[in-house]
Amino acid sequence: MTVVIETGLWQLDPARSTVAIAHRTMWGLVTVKGVFGSVTGEGEIRTDGTAHGVVSVDATSLDTKNAKRDEHLRGSDFFDTGNHPTISFAVHDAAVPQNDTAEITGQLTVRGASSPQTVTAHVAASSDDTIGLAMEFTVDREQFGMGWNQLGMIRGRATVTATLTFARTVA
Structure with a gap:
């Protein structure tokens, strides 16, 4: 599919966008899944074909369908939402999608720690x-200060899945 995206400003449609996480726990026997209920974002497609912008999620909006676990994940062992309520991905370098994919390079910030992250987005x-984008990538939670691992229960990387719909902003 050939994708043509208009230059200008784009606003994330939170009603049509989701950001979710999944992580294997209990020594790899159980996958804990959660969805962030609040996501915002905006971006700009420039005339040279590049894009920049930011997507933010409210870390306090994480829902794993278990209130006690959610409280622990919001606490200082994990997201520390009292001090760092927002997780953000700031896009520094992205080209307008060729065919149906685009490589997006940016800065992922969690718990006040930032790390470069590159993701492949597919035009849905x-x-x-x-424009609707779908992406999945993995994150090493320890690089963001989330090293809690009682009895070695949590290993490996967390998977982030996002479906993001942007609407063109009319100037």
């Missing part, structure tokens, strides 16, 4: 006024 839908 596009029109003159909207």
